[in-house]
Amino acid sequence: MALSLIKADELVQLQGVDNLILIDARFHYPAYVEEHLEGAFHVDLNKDLSQIDEDPANGGRHPLPSPQAFGELIGQLGITPETHVVVYDDKQASMSAARFWWMLKALGHEKIQVLDGGWQAAKKQGFPLESTLPTGQQAASYPASHWQLPISSINEVKTATMLKEKIIIDVRENERYRGVMEPIDKIAGHIPGAVNLPFSENLDDNGLFLPQEILREKYLQTFKGQTSENIIVHCGSGVTACHSLLAICTAGLDIPNLYVGSWSEWSRNNLPIATLL
Structure with missing residues (x-):
């Protein structure tokens, strides 16, 4: 599958x-x-x-x-x-x-x-x-010891901001990325060096994911030849970032690192903040 x-x-x-x-x-x-x-x-x-x-x-x-x-x-x-x-x-x-x-x-x-x-x-x-709530056959606890997809910590993201081979992708709306507005977190702006690729751009006008070949071309252009190990994807709180990771997977590319803490963590830790106002 x-x-x-x-x-x-x-x-x-x-x-x-x-x-x-x-x-x-x-x-x-x-x-x-x-x-x-x-x-x-x-x-x-x-x-x-x-x-x-x-x-x-x-x-x-x-x-x-x-x-x-x-x-x-x-x-x-x-x-x-x-x-x-x-x-x-x-x-x-x-x-x-x-x-x-x-x-x-x-x-x-x-x-x-x-x-x-x-x-x-x-x-x-x-x-x-x-409207009936389903009743299922409960199984044993699913075997799980660790997350098998790559995750970046806040310290790894700090280091990535200083390395030119690293690509940090911010999937939030452009106005949030630029620092024009911030409806959820306390401070507006973005992680220094991050590029903006809103998750909404994974979709067509009907709200369906773009075809594989279009997604592939779009993300290969953004990755600039870097492998998934050098790419970190984030959003506001590690939720909509998964939308772009899904799009990348759909494109047939390796899934990059997820920065789960995302902007909601970064912006609360007295770290550098960039804006485009």
């Missing part, structure tokens, strides 16, 4: 297939309770996909839980290493389907796909909906 995206019409064809588990990663749980794709289980960004610290200076607003804690959650959802998992949200995968995809993939899971176009596309395609 090499493809990280699945189209809504392809998902419809998988209805009733054994060993398929759907994950609803929409941010608002009441919307899930009201209506969700038939059989889908819900995961919560704050409770399930993060281990939030009281002070965002320590890891940002959405630090990762331990791999073991996430493995326990995955087991409670009935997911085993053989399960085919499809995850969706209602924000073109940016909140929080891509984050779930990255986390499960970082446990070494192979059969994990994000629904291209998300909730809206499946609903439009006629996938059955329900």
Whole structure:
């Protein structure tokens, strides 16, 4: 299962297939309770996909839980290493389907796909909906010892700002990157030397991911011949950065480093800040 995206019409064809588990990663749980794709289980960004610290200076607003804690959650959802998992949200995968995809993939899971176009596309395609909360077959805790995809710490990002071979990609909106506005974190601006490539540019006008060849050309131009080890991707709190990592994976390229703490951590640690005003 090499493809990280699945189209809504392809998902419809998988209805009733054994060993398929759907994950609803929409941010608002009441919307899930009201209506969700038939059989889908819900995961919560704050409770399930993060281990939030009281002070965002320590890891940002959405630090990762331990791999073991996430493995326990995955087991409670009935997911085993053989399960085919499809995850969706209602924000073109940016909140929080891509984050779930990255986390499960970082446990070494192979059969994990994000629904291209998300909730809206499946609903439009006629996938059955329900308000009943599903009951699943709980499995053993998913085997997890460490994150198997590359992660950069704040100290590694500090060092990267001083090395010309390193590329730091900020996927936030351009106005946030430039320091014109900052709706969430306390200080506006960006990490010195970072280039801006908003995650929204991974999508076409219909909110679907761009074709593989276009994504590949776009990211190869940004990478400038550097390997994934020299590339760090971040956002505000390590969530929408996963959207761009998904796009890079979809392009057939190696997945770069994720700076989970992102701007929410960097901007709270008295570190250099750049603006383009």
